[in-house]
Amino acid sequence: MVVLWTDALIFILIFAILGLVIYLRGKEHIKRPLQKIAHSKAGMASLVVLLFFVLIGLLDSVHFKPANTKNNEIISLLDYWATPLREHGEKTYSAPFATTLYSKEIIALEDGTTQWGYPRLTFGGNYLDNPEAQQLADVLKKTGYGFAQGASLAGFFILGYLGINYNAQGKKNQAFALSSIAKSVLAVLFIIVSFSYTLIYLSAYYHVLGTDKVGEDVFYQAVKSIRTGLVLGTLTTLIMLPMAIVFGILAGYFRGWVDDLIQYVYTTLNSIPGVLLIAASILMVQVYMANHEQDFTSVIVRADMRLLFLCLILGVTNWTGLCRLLRAETLKLREVEYVQAAHALGVKQSMILLRHILPNVMHIVLISVVLDFSSLVLAEAVLSYINIGVDPTTYSWGNMINGARLEMAREPIVWWSLSAAFVFMFTLVLAANLFADAVQDAFDPRRSAE
Structure with missing residues (x-):
């Protein structure tokens, strides 16, 4: 078994979520909003869709080296189960459910003559006589x-x-x-x-979503891209949350020079164009991997390191918005009666922050997490489109869109790669947004009081 960095972080995140669920089980202030989510048709239906995507992402996060391989190949459980899709490639483009290539070529006939026409596919519908x-x-x-x-x-x-x-x-x-x-x-x-x-x-029996320029199955690419979208949405959030929560609460509670310093940090960070910062960081990673080739002997290891670093950069550049929200909420909470009473009774400031401030800002954290998830999935598509996203060898919807954009102008038009990436990404983002609306309705204290 091979454990990549992103694999390890994904399973750490799962265990952390399970631990949090066990800890919060029975807490009345958590049980009430969860019951409200459970009574939302759109929320529960979108949760089922999200769990289906998560299941695919987890299957694609268990990597190992096949016993019969002679090279340094690393595959996942999803790759193993999708071996026919992975290995049954064609020469070049073919349309969905096609039995021939998309463009005409010179075909060598059995009698030695040649003909100008559409060659039969190697695998797609090859059992059909007519x-x-x-x-x-x-x-x-x-x-x-x-x-x-x-x-x-x-x-x-x-x-x-x-x-x-x-x-x-x-x-x-x-x-x-x-x-x-x-x-x-x-x-x-x-x-x-x-x-x-x-x-x-x-x-x-067929390539249900066609094949790309090098003959790879587009359906396989779209399914493999699910993990990339989930990794960027979840791991970036995991990196972003600690900084946003700690700095936001400290700035709002202590004020003074602490507030000024934290505001200076995130104001300065916001003044740097995010695209330029991401591009410079990705370039640094590429230079590092080029100078340490012995540490990155596998293509998937190189791609995984770049994906992890992209999560780090997105996390560092996206924590400022949530930090501002938490700072504003903490400024309000520090003036309420029970916080003032705890301070007058000599309760330690660390206990006030943990017992009175943090639990009362968690609704903002939860709402921001589910709202930011879909924006991070879309961010990967945009960054990969301008070639500063994930590694070109990584399966992602952004790389699929980037590879298909030049083919949209050819005649006949190659539309299926772009359409497949759009449908899968649209389904995931729509489900995340619908679930985010249900979470926002449930955890927003102003709406829960209605």
């Missing part, structure tokens, strides 16, 4: 078969949930009925499992 007559019927047949299997699998999980729920509630309540929230969650789960299984089943 693609023009058989392709549509074959795609529809396999789509129906794959959807039937996916729906059966989804139905199995749903029936299991209903059985558990009935045993827990049906015996107490003679009239067992699902709430509208549970129906929404189960409907979303059914759609995700059925649709995903259908795509996986079809990908064994």
Whole structure:
């Protein structure tokens, strides 16, 4: 097993979240907002989508070296399960569900003559004898078969949930009925499992989202890019939070020269153009890796180091906004009666900060975390588009968009790489924004009092 830096940080973050859940379990001031989120249709449906993306990201974060490999190749569990997609490449572009290449070439026939036409794909639909007559019927047949299997699998999980729920509630309540929230969650789960299984089943026979310039499956690229988006959204937040919380609370509580110093730091940092700072930092990393090639013998290790450093830079440049919010909130909290009473009774300032200030600003922290996640996912796409984002060898939606932008002007137009990146990124960002709205409604004290 191979543990990359980002892999280690991801699993540390998961254990930290589990520890926080155990610690906060039963806390009334946390239980009430969580119950409000659980009663939000949009919030719970978007949470199911987010958990599905997280599951894919975790499968892509367990890396190892295959036993039968002769080189320094490192793959993940997702790569292992998607081996046909990873290895069944074509020569160059092919459209979704196509059986031939996208451009005409000179084809060598069996009798030794040549012909100008569209060459057959090596893997996509290669079992069809007459693609023009058989392709549509074959795609529809396999789509129906794959959807039937996916729906059966989804139905199995749903029936299991209903059985558990009935045993827990049906015996107490003679009239067992699902709430509208549970129906929404189960409907979303059914759609995700059925649709995903259908795509996986079809990908064994066709390139469902086509191939790129070097013949790599676009569906595989889009799925692999999920981990990159999640890593940038979560690890950047993990790096940003400690600085924002500590500096924001200290500036608001102590005021004076402490407040002036912290304000000077984040004002100076904000005055530096973020794009230039990121570009300079990425250049430094590239120079360091070029001078220490013996430490980066694998392409995936080099790409992982650049991804980690990009998270660090984004975290350093994005903590100032939350710090300002926490400073303003702390300025208000330090004047309330219970904080003044604790100070008059001689309670240590560290205890006041931990017991009275920090818990009462956590709603701002939680709201900012979920709101910033989607903006960080979009930031990766923009930075990779201008070639200062993740490594070009890293699968990311930004690299897919960057690689597709020049092909949008060709004739015929190559549209599927850009469309695939847009659909996957749009789904993740939309789910994150909907869940952020539910969290904001639940944890905002002004709305909770309504």
